[in-house]
Amino acid sequence: MSGQTHILLVDDEASLREPLAEYLTKQGFRVQQASDAxxxxxxxxxxxxxxxxxxxxxxxxxxxxxxxHVREKTETPVIFISAKGxxxxxxxxxxxxxxxxxTKPFSPRELVARxxxxxxxxxxxxxxxxxxxxxxxxxxxxxxxxxxSLIDGEGVAVPLSxxxxxxxxxxxxxxxxxxxxxxxxxxxxGREAHAFDRAVDNxxxxxxxxxxxxxxxxxxxxxxxxxxxxxxGDVKTL
Amino acid sequence: MKRLLPxxxxxxxxxxxxxxxxxxxxxxxxxxxxxxxxxxxxxxxxSAVGRITGEVxxxxxxxFRERRVRRDGSPRVRRNRPNxxxxxxxxxxxxxxxxxxxxxxxxxxxxxxxxxxxxVVLVDMVPANMxxxxxxxxxxxxxxxxxxxxxxxxxIDGYIIMSAQIADGQWLNIxxxxxxxxxxxxxxxxxxxxxxxxxxxxxxxxxxRYISRPLKALTKGAQDFKPGASDPIEESGPPDTKQLIAAFxxxxxxxxxxxxEKDVMLGAxxxxxxxxxxxxxxRVESVDDDNExxxxxxxxxxMDRTLDDILSLARLGRTDETAEPTDIxxxxxxxxxxxxxxxxxxxxxxxxxxxxxxxATLIRRALRNLIGNAVKYGKQAAITVDKTDDKLLIHxxxxxxxxxxxxxxxxxxxxxxxxxxxxxETGGSGLGLTLARAIVRDHGGDVVLQNRxxxxxxxxxxxxxx
Numbered sequence: 127m128s129g130q131t132h133i134l135l136v137d138d139e140a141s142l143r144e145p146l147a148e149y150l151t152k153q154g155f156r157v158q159q160a161s162d163a164x165x166x167x168x169x170x171x172x173x174x175x176x177x178x179x180x181x182x183x184x185x186x187x188x189x190x191x192x193x194x195h196v197r198e199k200t201e202t203p204v205i206f207i208s209a210k211g212x213x214x215x216x217x218x219x220x221x222x223x224x225x226x227x228x229t230k231p232f233s234p235r236e237l238v239a240r241x242x243x244x245x246x247x248x249x250x251x252x253x254x255x256x257x258x259x260x261x262x263x264x265x266x267x268x269x270x271x272x273x274x275s276l277i278d279g280e281g282v283a284v285p286l287s288x289x290x291x292x293x294x295x296x297x298x299x300x301x302x303x304x305x306x307x308x309x310x311x312x313x314x315x316g317r318e319a320h321a322f323d324r325a326v327d328n329x330x331x332x333x334x335x336x337x338x339x340x341x342x343x344x345x346x347x348x349x350x351x352x353x354x355x356x357x358x359g360d361v362k363t364l
Numbered sequence: 365m366k367r368l369l370p371x372x373x374x375x376x377x378x379x380x381x382x383x384x385x386x387x388x389x390x391x392x393x394x395x396x397x398x399x400x401x402x403x404x405x406x407x408x409x410x411s412a413v414g415r416i417t418g419e420v421x422x423x424x425x426x427x428f429r430e431r432r433v434r435r436d437g438s439p440r441v442r443r444n445r446p447n448x449x450x451x452x453x454x455x456x457x458x459x460x461x462x463x464x465x466x467x468x469x470x471x472x473x474x475x476x477x478x479x480x481x482x483x484v485v486l487v488d489m490v491p492a493n494m495x496x497x498x499x500x501x502x503x504x505x506x507x508x509x510x511x512x513x514x515x516x517x518x519x520i521d522g523y524i525i526m527s528a529q530i531a532d533g534q535w536l537n538i539x540x541x542x543x544x545x546x547x548x549x550x551x552x553x554x555x556x557x558x559x560x561x562x563x564x565x566x567x568x569x570x571x572x573r574y575i576s577r578p579l580k581a582l583t584k585g586a587q588d589f590k591p592g593a594s595d596p597i598e599e600s601g602p603p604d605t606k607q608l609i610a611a612f613x614x615x616x617x618x619x620x621x622x623x624x625e626k627d628v629m630l631g632a633x634x635x636x637x638x639x640x641x642x643x644x645x646x647r648v649e650s651v652d653d654d655n656e657x658x659x660x661x662x663x664x665x666x667m668d669r670t671l672d673d674i675l676s677l678a679r680l681g682r683t684d685e686t687a688e689p690t691d692i693x694x695x696x697x698x699x700x701x702x703x704x705x706x707x708x709x710x711x712x713x714x715x716x717x718x719x720x721x722x723x724a725t726l727i728r729r730a731l732r733n734l735i736g737n738a739v740k741y742g743k744q745a746a747i748t749v750d751k752t753d754d755k756l757l758i759h760x761x762x763x764x765x766x767x768x769x770x771x772x773x774x775x776x777x778x779x780x781x782x783x784x785x786x787x788x789e790t791g792g793s794g795l796g797l798t799l800a801r802a803i804v805r806d807h808g809g810d811v812v813l814q815n816r817x818x819x820x821x822x823x824x825x826x827x828x829x830x
Contacts, residue, residue: 142643149646183635209635209642230642231668233661234649282719284691285728287698332701335714336694 130156131245132173136166136192137181137207142230146179149234155241163187167195175202177241180224182208190222197223203244207232221272242316243292261364262298264357265346267337269298276337284336289314293329294337297347297357306354330355373579374572381568382561389557393550400549405524408540409464409484411499412526413471415538419446420477420530446536447497452527453537458485461524468526480529488522490539498523499540519544578605582612589616627682634675641668673795676729677778680802685723687807692718692827696747696758699731709744710735718749720756720827722807727827730803730811731758733796734823738762742820751829758825766815775813776801800825 133155137143140161147157158173160166162184178196182189193204206227225244228237262269266279274291276284286294292314297305305313307326315325334341348358370376447453454460464484472479490498521544527537578601585597596613599606645664651657693714700712738745742762750757767775774780779794801811809827816822 139639139643142639142646145643145646149649207642209638230638231645231664232642234646278691280689282689282691283724285695285698285724287701290698332697335697336691
């Protein structure tokens with residue numbers, strides 16, 4: 127086997143599955159296709175996969191049920207491809223142990239970026255999504271990963287953009303560890319920084335406005351001069 | 365008058381019964397009272413007839429005799445016997461009682477007493493010339509000898525005077541006290557009415573509750589009606605009401621089933637349209653011409669947003685998301701950042717923390733639509749927040765041309781777009797404002813538009829706090 131990432135793509139719609147497989151192959155992945163859950167099971171017996179892209183709504187056994195099956199057997203990360211953008215669907219998917227989701231129609235480039243993020247996370251030893259979701263508590267705040275919600279000490283939800291959420295999660299899961307801009311971009315977006323990239327600084331300053339008592343003198347997300355950012359203070363993981 | 369009417373079924377029922385009963389009792393009281401009045405006079409006249417008959421018989425038997433005198437020469441008083449005069453002692457203008465006169469004449473006739481004429485009047489006081497010819501007065505002249513009903517002393521309620529002309533043309537005159545046998549009659553009748561009321565009230569109140577309680581439950585059920593999610597209402601009360609509740613529950617079930625069907629259909633539409641859209645989106649990546657590709661992507665994104673708006677609008681009110689206290693400033697900031705990241709001019713200055721109970725995903729969508737409109741049609745969006753005691757106003761101001769006043773409300777109609785947007789081919793579903801208003805109204809607030817004095821349009825999202 128080469129060092130190519132091996133993807134299992136499960137979707138009943140050939141019209142989407144085939145061009146997507148083609149696109150991913152062009153991007154340098156090795157792609158195996160399955161049109162339903164039972165076919166996917168037999169393919170999984172024959173090959174080892176690095177990641178599974180799974181449609182939720184399929185005839186026969188649906189994606190959610192198949193995801194549960196995958197979780198029982200292997201540690202292969204799963205990204206859901208869903209036609210439903212409903213919030214509930216996302217939560218259910220993430221609770222079942224999916225690592226991420228994209229909703230149709232998605233940008234194939236974004237899908238590739240997400241595949242890279244998930245793979246980097248699992249390869250870095252942070253493991254796959256444990257399923258029930260983790261709860262981080264820090265400086266009076268609570269971050270619930272299954273609902274992607276940030277709640278303050280008074281129970282008030284503070285909405286985050288997905289970029290801010292990824293940034294906060296990256297810092298929280300590596301609390302006390304100084305992360306430079308390249309590392310943060312890599313973890314959150316699966317890409318490398320180009321020159322004068324302000325994306326990380328932007329996200330951090332937005333996060334600070336939302337969670338710091340005084341964004342000008344941050345107590346939670348601290349800047350390390352010449353290094354990057356670090357999440358200070360105690361973090362409890364439940 | 366309308367305001368005085370009881371509002372509830374039971375209140376109206378009670379009022380109706382009370383009024384009907386009152387009328388019936390009033391008629392009853394009047395009849396009884398008049399009957400009793402008549403009875404008193406008849407009683408008095410019967411004794412008067414008796415005395416006159418006695419006197420006539422005495423005269424027939426012994427002949428007419430001059431009044432005897434005492435030894436000292438004073439006339440002997442023949443107490444309580446008719447006096448005899450040449451003329452009737454009844455004067456004109458007194459209140460005659462023709463019914464009694466007729467009755468007395470018949471009585472004399474029946475007894476074979478020859479009486480030519482009878483005159484009867486009702487008076488308050490016995491005239492001075494008749495003080496010795498009064499039936500029913502004791503020595504004290506005011507008290508009755510007879511002991512009245514249930515140990516009470518009967519009051520005297522006036523007198524009748526009867527004058528009868530006998531065969532020789534003389535008149536026998538006698539007064540007879542009208543005795544009030546039951547002076548408490550009216551009080552008794554009122555007491556009786558009250559008792560009937562009380563006895564009637566108990567079953568009536570019970571009946572009213574029996575009828576109105578299930579109706580109230582039904583009303584509440586209809587007010588709180590959430591299609592498909594409401595529990596069926598307990599079938600209770602009279603058979604008619606039970607049938608009504610059963611029919612309502614049935615309807616509830618049918619509406620729920622219809623909405624479920626609609627949701628399934630919408631899900632299918634969403635799925636069936638998004639999958640080919642997704643396929644198209646993937647294929648577009650292989651288009652080499654950058655310009656062409658970006659345009660195609662924009663087209664697909666636009667279609668996706670329209671589809672999203674339509675589905676959201678159709679699903680509104682059926683969302684599973686629950687309202688939670690949310691930091692509104694952070695929410696606005698998140699949406700504003702989205703647009704600044706796309707290179708739009710959006711400004712928002714955070715002004716302390718404001719929390720409200722909202723379904724954040726939906727309000728975020730409403731805000732996104734308002735800000736999206738502002739940057740699309742009005743070059744920029746300046747967001748400010750106003751907070752009153754019970755309201756939160758989020759103003760989104762743009763620097764566009766505004767909207768003519770007469771088209772303002774039409775902007776909220778689905779698929780209606782302002783002239784300027786159609787001319788510029790800016791796209792959009794025409795559902796943005798419709799959806800924003802529907803979402804905010806679902807939260808108990810509203811979205812309103814107004815032209816700013818400085819030019820440009822102000823879209824305000826108004827939320828009720830608490």
